Amino acid sequence: MAYTIDLDGKVAIVTGAAKGIGKATANLLAKAGAQVVIDDIVSQETVKPVLDEIGLTGKQPFYIQKDISVEENCRELVKDALAQFGRIDILVNNAGVVADWDKSYAIHVKALHFCSEAVKDHMAERGSGRIVNITSTCVLTGGTGIPQYVATKAGAYSLTRYQAKTYAPLGILVNAVMPAVIMSDMIMTRYASEEExxxxxxxxxxxxxxxxxxxVANVVLFLCSDLSSFVNGEIIVADGGRMYVG
Ligand SMILES: NC(=O)c1ccc[n+]([C@@H]2O[C@H](COP(=O)([O-])OP(=O)(O)OC[C@H]3O[C@@H](n4cnc5c(N)ncnc54)[C@H](O)[C@@H]3O)[C@@H](O)[C@H]2O)c1
Structure with a gap:
């Protein structure tokens, strides 16, 4: 029998999941059986086709529209998800932006930590949970000319290690994925066409x-599954080998 990852009965929050890596991650977690809570800033109208598409997995996702650059919204996101489903097993801190210094810091560093802190006590009560943070290889390479992006993604990197160290004794494993060159609206802001x-x-x-x-979603799924039960504080590069052997 083929091996399957089964997240049935688990509830996962994915931030910034209306498109790109977050959407693919929400879709894959739902395919694996999780009840997915999608956070984003887009309107109900914009997110509807995304919810419909993910709903084809047989697990209808639940949308919570919260701008997590506002600290209180991070706590409200978690509170609303708990009120709706009574548990949270997985948090994927995925939302990201190319923006000014303050917004970059608010989303890549503060929101990542406030959302994690907001799920921590609940996960600790049950003695289990998974948090996956999305950082970037630009942290190690210096990136491509956006200093506030590089510096704040470095915050996501180091907070992964901090959280892995402080949350693991509570039963919560924290890891990160470090992608690069992933087709999305974010990367396309720098090019006139996909061909370019x-x-x-x-x-x-x-x-x-x-x-x-x-x-990237495939790596996140691994980090949310029993297959990674002894992996903690790890930061997995998903860049097709560009950084180390390109
Ligand atoms: N695409 C790449 O090559 C690449 C490389 C390295 C890292 N990343 C990281 O991957 C993650 C996903 O990026 P993507 O490429 O899918 O980008 P994307 O722009 O396609 O998606 C980002 C999502 O985050 C949402 N978002 C933005 N601000 C928000 C806020 N305040 N509250 C809630 N949601 C918010 C957006 O609305 C959008 O749906 C980001 O953290 C990004 O930094 C991407």
């Missing part, structure tokens, strides 16, 4: 392709 983007990156990619949101 591909022409820029493919020569640097040992795997001779760019990444897609599902490439």
């Amino acid at each position: 983007m591909q022409a820029h990156y493919i020569p640097q990619m040992p795997v001779r392709r760019i990444g897609y949101p599902e490439d």
Whole structure:
């Protein structure tokens, strides 16, 4: 029999899940049987097709519209998810932006930590939980000219280690994924067309392709599953080998 990852009965919050990596992650967690709570800032109208698409998995996602750059909204997101489903097993801190210094810090660092702190006590009561943070290889490479993005994604990196150390005794495992060159609206802000983007990156990619949101979602699923039961404080690079062997 083929091995399956079964998240049936588990509840997962994914921040910034109306598109890109967050959406692919929400979809995959739902496919694995989790009840998914999608957080984003987009309207109900905009998110509806996303909810419908993920609903095809057989698990209808629940949308909570919260701007997590506001500290109180992080706590409200968790409170609303708990009120709706009574438990939270997984938190994926995925929301990200290319923005000014304050907004970048508010989302990549503060929101990541406030959302984690908000789920921590609940997860600790049950003695189990998984948190996956999305950082970026730019933390190690210096990135491509957006200092506030690089510096604040470094916050996500170091908070992963901090949380892994302080939450693990409570039964909560914390890890991160460090993607690069993943097709999304965020990466496309720097290119006029997909062809231009591909022409820029493919020569640097040992795997001779760019990444897609599902490439990252697969790693997140692993980090939310029993397969990673002894993995804590790990930061997994998902960049097709570009950083180390490109
Ligand atoms: N695409 C890449 O190549 C790449 C590389 C490295 C890291 N990342 C990281 O992956 C994550 C996902 O990025 P993506 O490429 O899918 O980008 P994306 O722009 O497609 O998606 C980001 C999502 O976050 C949401 N969001 C923004 N501000 C928010 C807020 N205040 N509250 C709630 N939601 C908010 C957006 O509405 C959007 O749906 C980000 O953390 C990003 O930094 C992406």
